[in-house]
Amino acid sequence: MLRRGDTGPRVVGLREELARAGAPAGADPEEDVFDDALERVVRAFQQERGLRADGVVGPQTSRALDGARWRLGDRVLRFVPGHLLHGDDVTALQDRLLQLGLLDDRRDGRYGPRTEAGVRELQRSSGTAVDGVLGPETLAALRRLDRSVGGGDASGLRDLERTAQARRRASGRVVLLDPAHGGTDRGSVGHGLEEAEVVLDLAQRLEGRLAASGTTAVLSRGADQRPSAEERAELAESVAADVVLSLHCDALVPAGLDAGHALPPAAASGLATFSWGSATARSTEGARLAGLVHRELLARTGLADCRTHTWNTDLLRLTRMPAVRVEVGYLTSPDDAALVRDPAFRDRCAEALAVALHRFFLEEEDDVPTGLLPVVGAGA
Template sequence: MQLLRRGDSGPAVEDVRETLRRLGILADTPQGARSPGYFDADVDHAVRVFQQGRGLITDGIVGPDTARALREAGWSLGDRLLAYTVTTPTSGDDVAMLQERLLELGYNVGRPNGVFDQQTETALVRFQRDYGLTPDGVCGPQTLRALRQLGRKVTGGRPGLLREQELLRRAGPRMRGKRIVIDPGHGGADRGVEVAGVDEANLMWDLARRLVGRMSATGMEAVLSRNEDSCPPDAERAQFANDIGADLVVSLHTDANRSMHAQGLATYHFGNGSGATSTVGEALAGLIQRELLTRTAMLDCRPQPCTWELVRRTRMPAVRLEIGYLTHIGDRRKLLDPEFRDVVAEGVLVAVKRLYLLGQDDQPTGTFTFSDVLAREYGRDQISAS
């Protein structure tokens, strides 16, 4: 789609203004002002407010993610029939409201991510069957009335978050037997950020291979989300992780900025700004951030919530790493160094191990090594013998 930014005009801008107005973020266009199809300073500010509240990059530009979020924000529960469709799953704030309500009633929809998927349909069918409704998996008027009449069954916390934490606890401290998807950003014809003959896709492919090798050595099943010459959409990468039943997803990217001074490391996890979040994803993002900062001395751009497609559509905790800025000469030099990429791979591996240790029998940040992890997995005698 065409990117919309300050100074643009046309019907698409008018639609954005109308959506922001209905959401109460933008005031009505006053008499005598510019055309409602003009992207002025007020629209720019309103878009940034909307982006910040939705876990999107706060740049004032209406790109694919912001346009999708604006469309979804226009729906409230009851505005339309909701049902599962295989090819293009329905998404919107109304779906998120339905998921939250089903969770309150004790039905497992997973994370309330606003996407009507098969797990949501299964939970809805169980609710309908339990309450004597036609179990057709369609949220229509009768189902809505039943949902609104019933009180909460689950109290004392957000049930989706508690369920995710319990799954982590039950998984145990060993990495062996767990499945992780490593997602190198971009690929194929999409090279991502390109600066001075260096491109993001190649760097992240190399880093992903290093990480897969280390993860596999611990006994984890490490799987790449794409081939070297392909670039699946983020929704397809998320579906791949869901289909194979991955335990975790780690997505690898670098960043760019018009300012040559922008630099640093950031990690992202699912969080929509209104309470829905992945607590385990947030924990993993924090662990990776701390490990890599200690090992690389990069600038700290902090862990942050987001609603990007990959972390939103995955049913397991997913984290996206933005490892430096290729537009910053210092970060670029680091990323071009194979030894630096080895350091990053080890840091991510250690952070995943720390996640499963749940703080027990741990070591100070930055001191845990690849050999230490192997020793924990296989026993020190076996590692020494090898």
């Protein structure tokens, strides 16, 4: 909670968020005192969004501020059951659907089933592929419709369309990010680190990077949940994930103890990556993704190379889409633990994983003529 009289960096952060939401608060963005003027801006922001205009920044206002950073076209929008996308871009879309008579409901800023139905109707009536996903083609169709019905800001929408085009190749994909273990199952432990916490943090860092490039990331669990492998696989299926990325850290477990891990490789430190395979079959796409994930992580982390392998294990076996399990270091290794503890190291891991996923999707589309592929930046 933030209110008048508060001071500190969080107040500066609030000013930044308000500015991003188009409600600049005061002449000095570095001012770290929550003063009367700032309170007036917060009240106006709350009023505009139908929130209680009390000038106090609580959970609801924080959520509205978070949603305010998205403009229509910044990212691909789709209905993800259980993880509704929300933000100003969804509200803008709903406004247009209402204008066009394609939405009969109040706008709520959440991409739920009714919004998806409206987008499908828009796609049917404009002759674009009907998938309920607001991507570049559908945005372009919306722009054409806006012109014909009048009142739309055509030049603004053209900019948005360009932005969307630039992000097109890696966009529209869904990745299930699976932080392993969770809840009471802490996974591997060592040197004060717990695998369940480390991999959730890693997944959250990666989620942000993927969202910025238009890839929808769905996390398989929160901090307190411990879904079964079957439940994780079902979630991947229900959100129509294109790939599954399961994040683990390993530990050297004394013989005879089973901590739910593979037998440790010869060296009890380093990075190992797995895709599905049995004695008689293997997933070729899984192996391709595993190769990319392993290569990018090795290049950026300095972890020892425990190579890629096939493994007929739970989540890899239960999922039908390409799935990869990565063991990012041994928490029982002092060297690995020191790396894993460092937030900058985790950022490098997230960057490596985002790049690997982009490459995986781009290679799938290698029939695209050379020159049309946009550069997918490492931080995108």
